[in-house]
Amino acid sequence: MxxxxxxxxxxxxxxxxxxxxxxxxxxxxxxxxxxxxxxxxxxxxxxxxxxxxxxxxxxxxxxxxxxxxxxxxxxxxxxxxxxxxxxxxxxxxxxxxxxxxxxxxxMPVWRNFFLGSEPTKGKGPFKRLDVSKMRRTTREEMLRMGIDLRDVDQPIGTLSGGERQCVAIARxxxxxxxxxxxxxxxxxxxxxxxxxxxxxxxxxxxxxxxxxxxxxxxxxxxxxxxxxxxxxxxxxxxxxxxxxxxxxxxxxxxxxxxxxxxxxxxxxxxxxxxxxxxxx
The missing domain is CATH 3.40.50.300 (P-loop containing nucleotide triphosphate hydrolases)
Structure with missing residues (x-):
């Protein structure tokens, strides 16, 4: 600790x-x-x-x-x-x-979900953000909290205030x-x-x-x-x-x-x- x-x-x-x-x-x-x-x-x-x-x-x-x-x-x-x-x-x-x-x-919902803690894949010059994992994980975690976001690519600013709070809680x-x-x-x-x-x-x-x-x-x-x-x-x-x-x-x-x-x-x-x- x-x-x-x-x-x-x-x-x-x-x-x-x-x-x-x-x-x-x-x-x-x-x-x-x-x-x-x-x-x-x-x-x-x-x-x-x-x-x-x-x-x-x-x-x-x-x-x-x-x-x-x-x-x-x-x-x-x-x-x-x-x-x-x-x-x-x-x-x-x-x-x-x-x-x-x-x-x-x-920024899209998935990018805000992982902001500052983005997973990557590949090595060296081929290292890049694992976008598919971030999209999939964001949708799964939001579903686990009871929110069905059909499009995790939508800007988080388009969500309601309550939905944005729920993204932060799920994160x-x-x-x-x-x-x-x-x-x-x-x-x-x-x-x-x-x-x-x-x-x-x-x-x-x-x-x-x-x-x-x-x-x-x-x-x-x-x-x-x-x-x-x-x-x-x-x-x-x-x-x-x-x-x-x-x-x-x-x-x-x-x-x-x-x-x-x-x-x-x-x-x-x-x-x-x-x-x-x-x-x-």
Whole structure:
């Protein structure tokens, strides 16, 4: 395992793939994250919920190897690590699908599927891309995820937003990801396309991956999630198993709960005095 290791423990029960314990990240005097903990198990979906500025992006960057944590522990399959790059995270089976997807719109679907990891055939001056293998593999892997693309030569930019997300998920599964981090995959999608993406998120879970779903939509999270971690201003605002919390309560906590009630009270229109009402 690459990265710096500082201890080992055996996972128990469901295989624990990733655990963050009291992880913090500081930028000078700014606390981007403080004391955040979460677990990611094989075949389970951990949803991280929070509004803009809650710390979701910082958390993604730490798990994905873009940033190192300043406090707490980060373990992958029982071994404590400090990742130095996204490449190290990928080598350890952690794949991140960002909201912008980083695809090349005018390139065909199969080329985007293998972008940066293209298989070749032949040797020396006769070495070339194995296009037939890439086309065949892309179609097979998309079918395995439940998407029947009749033409993998079509530019990926012609696919819907939901279909592009599914290509990225299928790619991560094919290249051996054990943990899949999805950054707001339904944020820019309508109801129908969001449903398509959530279906393939569940398919990744059923394939045995541990999934981290970053979202600000509690309804989407509750449809597929097994565990919910709520962030607020960089700190933990709650951590619940699905069996422990109803959608209504999750939504209330996500919306601010008591703060929203206080705001509602403050915005209530004061009763108009009778003598003023008469002259209105």
């Amino acid at each position: 690459t990265g710096t290791k500082t201890g080992t423990k055996e996972p128990t029960g469901t295989e624990e793939l990733v655990e963050l314990a009291s992880v913090s990240k500081f930028y000078g005097n700014i606390k981007a994250l403080e004391g955040v903990s979460l677990k990611v198990d094989a075949g389970r979906i951990t949803c991280v919920l929070g509004d803009n500025g809650a710390g979701k992006s910082t958390l993604i960057k730490i798990i994905a190897g873009l940033h190192q944590h300043d406090a707490g522990t980060y373990t992958i399959q029982g071994e404590e690590v400090r990742l130095g790059s996204p490449r190290e995270a990928l080598d350890l089976g952690i794949a991140t699908v960002y909201q912008d997807l980083a695809v090349v719109p005018l 991560a599964v094919y290249f051996g990801a054990k943990v899949l981090i999805l950054d707001e995959p339904t944020a820019a999608l309508g109801v129908k396309q969001s449903g398509v993406v959530l279906k393939y998120v569940a398919a990744a879970r059923d394939a045995g991956l541990g999934v981290v779903l970053i979202t600000h939509n509690p309804h989407h999270a509750y449809l597929v999630g097994d565990r919910f971690v709520l962030l607020k201003r960089g700190a933990m605002a709650g951590s619940h198993l699905k069996s422990e919390i109803a959608l209504e309560e999750l939504t209330r906590q996500m919306a601010g709960g008591s703060e929203l009630e206080q705001l509602s009270h403050e915005l209530e229109r004061a009763p108009v005095p009778a003598h003023l009402g008469e002259g209105a």
